[in-house]
Amino acid sequence: MNRESFSSDYNVIFAVSEEEKKRVYSLRHAVYCEELGFEPVNIREGIEKDDFDERSLHCLIERKDTQQAVGCVRLVLPSGDKNSVFYQMPLEKKFAALLEDNEQHPNLLKRQEVCEISRVAILSDIRRISSARSHASDVAEAIKTASLLKAGLFLSVLALGKISRRRYGFAMMEPSLARLLSYSGFKFSRVSQYLDFNGKRAIYYSDWQEAVGKLHPEMYELYEYIVECFSLNIANHTRDIAEIAEW
Numbered sequence: 001m002n003r004e005s006f007s008s009d010y011n012v013i014f015a016v017s018e019e020e021k022k023r024v025y026s027l028r029h030a031v032y033c034e035e036l037g038f039e040p041v042n043i044r045e046g047i048e049k050d051d052f053d054e055r056s057l058h059c060l061i062e063r064k065d066t067q068q069a070v071g072c073v074r075l076v077l078p079s080g081d082k083n084s085v086f087y088q089m090p091l092e093k094k095f096a097a098l099l100e101d102n103e104q105h106p107n108l109l110k111r112q113e114v115c116e117i118s119r120v121a122i123l124s125d126i127r128r129i130s131s132a133r134s135h136a137s138d139v140a141e142a143i144k145t146a147s148l149l150k151a152g153l154f155l156s157v158l159a160l161g162k163i164s165r166r167r168y169g170f171a172m173m174e175p176s177l178a179r180l181l182s183y184s185g186f187k188f189s190r191v192s193q194y195l196d197f198n199g200k201r202a203i204y205y206s207d208w209q210e211a212v213g214k215l216h217p218e219m220y221e222l223y224e225y226i227v228e229c230f231s232l233n234i235a236n237h238t239r240d241i242a243e244i245a246e247w
Helices: 003-009 018-035 051-055 090-098 136-164 175-183 208-214 217-235 238-245
Strands: 010-015 056-063 069-076 114-122 168-173 200-207
Touching (some): 003 217, 010 136, 010 217, 018 056, 018 114, 051 056, 051 069, 090 114, 090 168, 090 200, 114 136, 136 175, 136 208, 136 217, 168 175, 175 200
Parallel strands (some): 114 168
Antiparallel strands (some): 010 056, 056 069, 069 114, 168 200
16 A cells, blocks of 8 residues: 555544544543553543643544544653653653663653654554455455554654654564564664563664655655645644644
8 A cells, every 4th residue: 555545545633633632532542441451441531641642742543434533643752851740751751771771772862852652553443354354365455554554653753753853762662563664664773671561562762864764665655645644734733833842
């Protein structure tokens, strides 16, 4: 699936308004709370949200034909104020002891240039390959769609990083996801020990100035499409974007 087929099927939204962000939180609740049980179920509101959401940029992917939300991701932007409770990224607060002592350590980078990718969620209907599928071509297409949606979400954080002027991205992820992204030319380096956190995971790092230049042509075209989508949102939220630039 290339840019043309992706753009014909999906809208990519820079979720800035409260209504848009609520759609993100609702999808996260469906995946993280109701399906996977990673977080407590919020029966009253049906949303999954934490304090870091107020320091984050959010992306939502929806189907064009039904406007159904199928994927989301957030980019947490730590504060440059050492006295702020948001000075550290969430993964630093929880797993600082696991980070390897090298030049990619967050403490050695400019705080205003680092960020964390988190709360990546894809609707279960997209992720799961139904056993009812009988044709190999259908299964292959379903796998391709799910993989491209994951790549699309990570390309979205590249675009969000550009908006927020963040260069260095960190993420807690499974090795298989890091490999999938590397196939697209989006390179992540492991910078921590492995741990068992909702499965085998580690902290990964990427220099996004380098990453954009190394994307495979098909992925770069998709990245350009996402930037175009975000540009439309930005035009309607210039005040919000100006405030983000000051974080």
